[in-house]
Amino acid sequence: xxxxxxxxxxxxxxxxxxxxxxxxxxxxxxxxxxxxxxxxxxxxxxxxxxxxxxxxxxxxxxxxxxxxxxxxxxxxxxxxxxxxxxxxxxxxxxxxxxxxxxxxxxxxxxxxxxxxxxxxxxxxxxxxxxxxxxxxxxxxxxxxxxxxxxxxxxxxxxxxxxxxxxxxxxxxxxxxxxxxxxxxxxxxxxxxxxxxxxxxxxxxxxxxxxxxxxxxxxxxxxxxxxxxxxxxxxxxxxxxxxxxxxxxxxxxxxxxxxxxxxxxxxxxxxxxxxxxxxxxxxxxxxxxxxxxxxxxxxxxxxxxxxxxxxxxxxxxxxxxxxxxxxxxxxxxxxxxxxxxxxxxxxxxxxxxxxxxxxxxxxxxxxxxxxxxxxxxxxxxx
Numbered sequence: 001x002x003x004x005x006x007x008x009x010x011x012x013x014x015x016x017x018x019x020x021x022x023x024x025x026x027x028x029x030x031x032x033x034x035x036x037x038x039x040x041x042x043x044x045x046x047x048x049x050x051x052x053x054x055x056x057x058x059x060x061x062x063x064x065x066x067x068x069x070x071x072x073x074x075x076x077x078x079x080x081x082x083x084x085x086x087x088x089x090x091x092x093x094x095x096x097x098x099x100x101x102x103x104x105x106x107x108x109x110x111x112x113x114x115x116x117x118x119x120x121x122x123x124x125x126x127x128x129x130x131x132x133x134x135x136x137x138x139x140x141x142x143x144x145x146x147x148x149x150x151x152x153x154x155x156x157x158x159x160x161x162x163x164x165x166x167x168x169x170x171x172x173x174x175x176x177x178x179x180x181x182x183x184x185x186x187x188x189x190x191x192x193x194x195x196x197x198x199x200x201x202x203x204x205x206x207x208x209x210x211x212x213x214x215x216x217x218x219x220x221x222x223x224x225x226x227x228x229x230x231x232x233x234x235x236x237x238x239x240x241x242x243x244x245x246x247x248x249x250x251x252x253x254x255x256x257x258x259x260x261x262x263x264x265x266x267x268x269x270x271x272x273x274x275x276x277x278x279x280x281x282x283x284x285x286x287x288x289x290x291x292x293x294x295x296x297x298x299x300x301x302x303x304x305x306x307x308x309x310x311x312x313x314x315x316x317x318x319x320x321x322x323x324x325x326x327x328x329x330x331x332x333x334x335x336x337x338x339x340x341x342x343x344x345x346x347x348x349x350x351x352x353x354x355x356x357x358x359x360x361x362x363x364x365x366x367x368x369x370x371x372x373x374x375x376x377x378x379x380x381x
Contacts, residue, residue, distance in 0.1 A: 175361035
């Protein structure tokens with residue numbers, strides 16, 4: 001198949017999943033065309049069967065902000081017409097689904113056979129899409145899609161609750177590359193950071209307020225108070241970094257905390273981790289937690305959103321109520337002090353990650369593409 005994939009290029013979950021999906025589809029001999037306003041972060045090497053198309057926007061004095069959605073629709077129309085796209089798969093509802101609908105309308109009969117598939121990832125529904133300024137557009141765009149998927153059961157229910165959706169939403173979860181995300185021998189790295197054999201606690205995010213990075217620091221402080229020698233590695237960057245740094249200074253634990261910034265090879269950091277903390281206020285799936293689990297790292301997370309579908313309480317780690325720092329700290333101490341418990345949870349974490357193995361999930365997407373194509377052909381007959 002010739003498959004068009006539209007995504008944001010950032011380090012966020014939707015861009016990561018879309019790019020990894022494209023790479024695996026290309027590996028299976030599909031021709032994949034990726035559209036975005038910048039090269040996706042995970043599209044870091046040349047790969048046969050993948051073409052990247054940058055959406056260019058010209059600036060005019062008339063526009064305070066260039067209309068990206070219109071430029072994207074124009075590029076989509078060109079792609080469908082000249083690259084003979086069989087399936088157009090957009091990740092994130094706003095504005096990708098809307099632009100895709102417009103592209104199909106521009107082409108009319110030329111694009112009638114091309115199914116539009118929209119994958120919902122989270123904030124496009126829970127935050128952006130719920131803004132009254134966008135709600136009607138999101139309602140319309142999702143309902144005009146030929147296929148709609150969500151990355152978790154939680155997100156599917158949230159979408160039905162927040163919007164007037166008449167389409168059936170299929171749950172196709174995020175996935176993990178088990179070959180890449182696995183525990184590897186990085187003892188030299190660990191010795192450099194933990195010369196005295198300290199435990200390693202890790203958090204990975206985009207440091208937005210909803211990720212609660214200062215709370216990670218608070219939990220880690222409680223771990224130190226329980227006389228556990230440990231280091232905290234914070235991977236990522238974003239608006240809450242300064243608050244987290246300030247909290248480290250207030251607690252006097254800066255010599256135990258390392259801010260590593262954005263890391264392309266996050267699996268190398270996870271390979272030396274003993275525990276992963278994710279106290280997020282909103283997670284529709286929890287891809288960062290899954291990546292940690294795939295590297296055999298127990299996870300302590302909040303119990304919100306889709307996290308309970310990934311992190312199994314008492315098996316792969318623990319779940320706590322939102323903002324319950326005491327709960328997270330107590331469970332962290334239990335895991336870090338009990339070697340037998342840690343080893344069992346590490347094994348369970350890897351086994352749970354295997355349920356989301358990339359090959360299995362990508363095969364589900366392939367079948368879904370075929371189903372949407374067949375249903376669209378029936379409607380046209």
